[in-house]
Amino acid sequence: MELGKVGHKNQIKYSNLLPLNQLWLSYIRKVLGVESFTSIPENSNNPNWENVNQQLIKADFHGAKISIEKSKCPTLVGLTGIVIQDTKNTFRICGLDNVIRTIPKDVVKIHIHLDNGVILKAFGRQLRIRPVERAVKKFKNTRIVQL
Template sequence: MPPKEETQSLTQDLLRGAHSPDSANRIFSDKIQHRPLFLKPSSPPPTTARDARRRARDEKKKRTKALKPKPLSARERRRRQFYHIPKEGQKYSVFAPLHKLWVGYMREILGTELYNGGQGAAAKLSAADFHGAEVEVSRSRCPSRVGVRGIVIKDSRFVFEIITAQNQVKTLPKEGTMFRVHVPAPDAAPDHRPFCCEIHGDQFQHRSSDRANKKFKNHFLKKL
């Protein structure tokens, strides 16, 4: 460390280079000489600082985790009966508005393919959500299910849960079943026939959220 006299001389030389001699002497005596120099406490060692930062990050993660609720498990959702429809709500008229919304949704995503069909319509149907769709069992390995028709109130991985016009909730397995779906033409085009298609339940054994990103491939299907 240089001596105090050398430091003062260097400071005065720097001030004289920017100010007149009288101004340099005045600034040095008023603002620099005999003025206390406040120093902050010395920094902690690198390892201590690193540990402090790590503890701060861990505390922040804990606070964030405490504020964000943990998602419920499937068992907890079943215990709380999230997917249970109460007896007073098992009415066809309750879900009729949902079916109207689904019809508008299908008209929007199909567009012009609502009238001519094709592979484009098939791809859109395979990725669509069928909650609110009115489906009818056209073919099934179980003959007693043929002709059952209703609005889909739950589209799970392996079954369609529907409610019929007789206010009955029925569970229809997708395996070994074909479903017929109708999408009526809009009121502005009364001359067009309703869009009708059949979906293979064997290829629909996925949740509606999983079907959106799934690429379907051609498979051999046994006769029903």
């Protein structure tokens, strides 16, 4: 085995990504403009909800802990992990079992796990833009489409 060779399945461990998740939680607090995630409005009738939604769509998800709530592909439902790569069409996550999986965005509804038990829900389809482009794009308020 050569030193510095990458690509081995067991190189990334879930436990080693926990500090990245803590850094992401700090980042997302700043993005959403909240001290605590418990201050995020709980329903879409709240006037501040649209701002939260817009900021969330534009956010970078590298380091976020996500789980798959619904999917057109039943084998994806229930998968949980920390995002290690966010591309236009996929999330690559490292699961609790230290296995790296690729999740297609267009067929899933995800839970984004924040601290204090707060969970935000999003359709992967709404995040199907490269993270760099998502950060600067203006989004229109659209109808929610079911999977």
